[in-house]
Amino acid sequence: MEETKVDLEKAAQTLKLLGDKTRLTILGLVKNHECCVCEFVEVLQMSQPSISQHLRKLRDAGLVKEQRKGQWIFYSLNTSHDTYPIIQQVLEQIPNQKEKLKALEEAGLRIQCDR
Amino acid sequence: MEETKVDLEKAAQTLKLLGDKTRLTILGLVKNHECCVCEFVEVLQMSQPSISQHLRKLRDAGLVKEQRKGQWIFYSLNTSHDTYPIIQQVLEQIPNQKEKLKALEEAGLRIQCDR
DNA sequence: TGCATATATAAGTATATGCTTATATTATGA
DNA sequence: TCATAATATAAGCATATACTTATATATGCA
Numbered sequence: 001m002e003e004t005k006v007d008l009e010k011a012a013q014t015l016k017l018l019g020d021k022t023r024l025t026i027l028g029l030v031k032n033h034e035c036c037v038c039e040f041v042e043v044l045q046m047s048q049p050s051i052s053q054h055l056r057k058l059r060d061a062g063l064v065k066e067q068r069k070g071q072w073i074f075y076s077l078n079t080s081h082d083t084y085p086i087i088q089q090v091l092e093q094i095p096n097q098k099e100k101l102k103a104l105e106e107a108g109l110r111i112q113c114d115r
Numbered sequence: 116m117e118e119t120k121v122d123l124e125k126a127a128q129t130l131k132l133l134g135d136k137t138r139l140t141i142l143g144l145v146k147n148h149e150c151c152v153c154e155f156v157e158v159l160q161m162s163q164p165s166i167s168q169h170l171r172k173l174r175d176a177g178l179v180k181e182q183r184k185g186q187w188i189f190y191s192l193n194t195s196h197d198t199y200p201i202i203q204q205v206l207e208q209i210p211n212q213k214e215k216l217k218a219l220e221e222a223g224l225r226i227q228c229d230r
Numbered sequence: 231t232g233c234a235t236a237t238a239t240a241a242g243t244a245t246a247t248g249c250t251t252a253t254a255t256t257a258t259g260a
Numbered sequence: 261t262c263a264t265a266a267t268a269t270a271a272g273c274a275t276a277t278a279c280t281t282a283t284a285t286a287t288g289c290a
Contacts, residue, residue: 005210008143009136015205016134020248021127028123037267050249052268071257071266089204090130095120135278152237165279167238186236186287 006083014083017061018090022046023054027077027087028097030064034076035101043100063087121198129198132176133205137161138169142192142202143212145179149191150216158215178202 018024022044029035029043040051055075058064065078078084133139137159144150144158155166170190173179180193193199 006208008139008209011205011209012134012136012139014134015130015139019127019129019131019134021124022248024123024127024130038265047250048267049251049269053248056268068256068267073267086205086208089208090126090201093121093201093204094123094126097123137278153235162280163237164239164281168278171238183237183287188237 006086010082011086013061014063014081014086017057017063018087020054022051023058024090024094025097025100026051026054026058026075027063028091028094029101030075030077031091032096032098034067034074036072036074038072039101042104043097121201125197126201128176129178129196129201132172132178133202135169137166138173139205139209140212140215141166141169141173141190142178143206143209144216145190145192146206147211147213149182149189151184151187151189153187154216157219158212 018027025044026035026040029040037048037051037055040046040055041048044051055064055066059066059075062078062081063083064075067074067076077087079088081087133142140159141150141155144155152163152166152170155161155170156163159166170179170181174181174190177193177196178198179190182189182191192202194203196202
């Protein structure tokens with residue numbers, strides 16, 4: 001009668017990664033569509049190495065997948081991760097980050113990498 | 116048409132606190148009923164100061180409420196916290212911690228403070 | 231009043247975290 | 261094949277975190 005639960009230790013590990021404004025925003029962005037590193041840099045206004053390091057943590061934990069497309073590397077949410085149900089629920093409770101990308105585009109600010 | 120969302124910064128702050136095995140277990144315990152410090156010590160098998168310090172973080176952030184009852188101080192979930200929706204969702208995804216308390220009792224292991 | 235119990239706080243310490251700057255890697259295109 | 265763009269990695273550093281041990285505070289009871 002119980003739905004499947006996420007192991008508490010794994011849950012804590014994932015929540016620790018979600019417990020950072022930068023990473024939470026990144027996940028909010030890839031919730032909708034895959035993004036390349038330069039987009040995160042642009043939206044979050046942070047240095048490229050800093051973004052890369054956050055992405056590495058998320059990837060090492062398996063929360064996001066990466067896929068190279070030529071010059072760019074695109075990140076997307078790994079929906080088959082054990083703790084995905086938690087991530088999904090959390091992301092539903094925070095404001096949609098898609099707006100941030102849209103706002104950028106509408107302001108005519110070109111995203112560094114030409115997509 | 117949007118449900119109320121939790122501010123991303125506040126969400127991250129709460130998730131950081133949830134991102135620790137000890138604190139996540141504590142919240143899982145107080146989800147059902149209020150608990151006193153000695154119960155956490157017993158269930159988690161950690162030192163009393165360590166537990167107290169975790170509880171202080173949770174209380175400072177407003178995630179739990181404390182209520183003194185004579186010699187004991189009982190902690191309970193603060194269901195009116197801004198980020199409560201997140202906590203609630205997360206706790207639904209992890210195994211019920213109530214079992215741990217039950218197991219203790221059934222094993223005949225007395226909880227330190229007499230309730 | 232004085233001792234025991236429950237809890238909090240303080241100080242110290244080892245490790246983790248998140249940035250920075252500098253440099254390496256990989257792919258594109260002239 | 262060389263320059264440039266996109267990204268990753270490394271090293272260094274300041275700050276945060278989660279314990280430990282020692283001590284303080286508050287309540288209950290003889």
